[in-house]
């Protein structure tokens with residue numbers, strides 16, 4: 001850090017990305033304020049997979065013990081026919097010895113991030129209305145009339161980020177599928193196996209993952225012509241869709257109706273930049289991706305760690321160039337791969353799907369360990385400065 005004046009940052013959005021960025025910048029010696037439009041913080045969705053890259057990133061933010069206390073290990077990831085016959089699988093621990101992924105509920109993750117904020121103020125009920133850059137940084141105004149100024153503005157305001165739209169001219173688009181997801185109550189007779197399993201049918205997928213407490217996180221996705229498609233989806237439609245396995249049906253049966261979350265998938269194309277001047281785009285605001293690799297939040301957390309490394313010198317003008325140099329190529333790759341992940345289940349016609357499954361069976365094992373190691377290792381951002 002240079003000079004005696006503490007550099008300042010405004011973070012807009014208190015999702016996983018914004019809260020992680022607040023912790024990371026605070027640890028880098030910045031004075032941070034977080035502004036969130038919601039009056040109370042309610043996590044959207046149910047649960048998340050965190051892969052070793054995000055686990056290492058959260059550990060580097062001082063959350064090692066808190067994270068382990070809320071997590072269930074996730075080692076084997078498999079794709080199967082609806083009746084359970086495996087198409088392909090890999091184990092994280094075989095690709096990265098000694099490692100697994102972790103499954104967490106979104107509310108638990110949010111709680112440990114909030115605890116990690118420490119003294120950084122979180123202003124709820126502040127919806128960003130206007131912002132501009134000036135010679136000394138960035139100025140913001142919220143709909144409630146509050147104004148603030150800082151050396152840096154971090155827009156972590158999610159997939160529909162107004163800041164990102166204004167800077168890039170790009171908006172998220174419907175990806176053509178959506179569905180139902182939920183966190184079940186404990187599922188008797190099906191103890192955790194550190195397993196994440198997806199069943200693929202034509203234009204439909206069902207996935208389930210182990211969550212602490214014997215619960216399952218499950219989702220059902222199917223092709224939909226427009227984003228209103230999932231609004232009418234019922235749990236009966238999920239149960240009747242295919243001859244899902246006993247475990248899949250048990251997870252659905254153990255889910256109270258008020259725990260069902262309807263969703264429609266939207267994503268952006270790979271980003272061309274991650275901000276301009278003193279304005280930084282982070283998380284879904286920068287690179288909203290389809291959920292097929294389970295890396296959207298992981299990449300938001302990585303953004304935060306890289307941002308902290310880029311900001312450590314305390315020189316505001318140096319932050320965006322460093323952050324962008326370290327992150328742009330990697331996040332573009334995740335956005336592209338996440339889109340490819342929906343090809344087989346959602347985009348290919350039936351005959352091509354059979355070919356794709358055959359190819360997956362034969363080449364998955366050979367390619368995956370190399371890819372997994374490359375994607376799931378946290379780059380050493382401190383060293384890249």
Ligand SMILES: Cc1cc2nc3c(=O)[nH]c(=O)nc-3n(C[C@H](O)[C@H](O)[C@H](O)COP(=O)(O)OP(=O)(O)OC[C@H]3O[C@@H](n4cnc5c(N)ncnc54)[C@H](O)[C@@H]3O)c2cc1C
Nearest residue numbers: 013015016017037049128157158283284294295296297298
């Ligand atoms: C079905 C599904 C499954 C997924 N599964 C996984 C997974 O297993 N693993 C994984 O890593 N990722 C997963 N993701 C992706 C992950 O959910 C997102 O990438 C992640 O939550 C993005 O976090 P964020 O903080 O960038 O954005 P958000 O969580 O959207 O947070 C943005 C925040 O900004 C606030 N905000 C918005 N506009 C304003 C404004 N004008 N003023 C003030 N505040 C504002 C919002 O209220 C919100 O709190 C999944 C996504 C989906 C849809």
